[in-house]
Amino acid sequence: MKVKMLEVYCDSSYNENKDSYIGCVVLRDSIQIHQSTTKVRGDPHNNLDCELAALDFAISLVRVFSEGDKEIIIYNDSTEAVKAFQGKTGEVEEEFPESRISFEYIPREKMYQAAADSLSKKFPVFFSSTVTCNVESFSRREDILSDIAGNKSNVFYLEKVPEMSSNKKTCYRLVIRTMERILSDDRFYSIKKGGPGTQVKAAEEIRGDLSNPEILSSLKSKGIRPENSYFLLTDETWGLRGTDSQACSILPSSIPHKIICDEVDRSPQNLFKRAERFR
Incomplete structure (x- = not known):
């Protein structure tokens, strides 16, 4: 029996003295089901603030799209931000008791992470919306x-x-x-x-x-x-x-x-x- 998997790729673009944005791509069982660009709330002071906001927003997308998936993986290309959220894994899993959740680092060059990066710069991504x-x-x-x-x-x-x-x-x-x-x-x-x-x-x-x-x-x-x-x-x-x-x-x-x-x-x-x- 195939394990249901939900994956969220998130990235952010920090813009000093201007609005900063988060880009996200969501996949279920390797098929893309969502992509979005969202403004970072508050007043981020650096890139790490934005990456932490991106991971937090990715969790909100899990709340929207989760269907009792057995495996939920959230990707980001900041090792520091990923490490911070890995420390919160147990806390997040309490919200999704049927799922195993993990936060993983992934290089920006990988396809869906590159798409999230593009979305965070407010560049539309058409290619990655297809299988x-x-x-x-x-x-x-x-x-x-x-x-x-x-x-x-x-x-x-x-x-x-x-x-x-x-x-x-x-x-x-x-x-x-x-x-x-x-x-x-x-x-x-x-x-x-x-x-x-x-x-x-x-x-x-x-x-x-x-x-x-x-x-x-x-x-x-x-x-x-x-x-x-x-x-x-x-x-x-x-x-x-x-x-x-x-x-x-x-x-x-x-x-x-x-x-x-x-x-x-x-x-x-x-x-x-x-x-x-x-x-």
């Missing part, structure tokens, strides 16, 4: 290349369509192919610029389509096998990549697949050229 997967390089992965070459595994990727794009929108073509041939390239997504990144919004639309049974049935009638397929992250969709070698996929998490790229040349041509020797 992400690890990105695997195919450069030296013979298993990936041989799977694509020998098992006719499907590769999904997006191409920009310049003639259908403008200053106000970007058009992407969804290409699905095997080593031998293109199976589908007639689905287009015209995304209005502004707000969340166009690539993120395109991914959201495509995931919605690939979760639609009717559309999936239509694709499968063309010989497309979404399960155990690959989403190729190209230069044109590099905006889907976050920190920590993770990226937002265009395939829903219900379909088993991998996200792949190359360190230097992320083009489809490079992928299939490398796979050619495994045919």
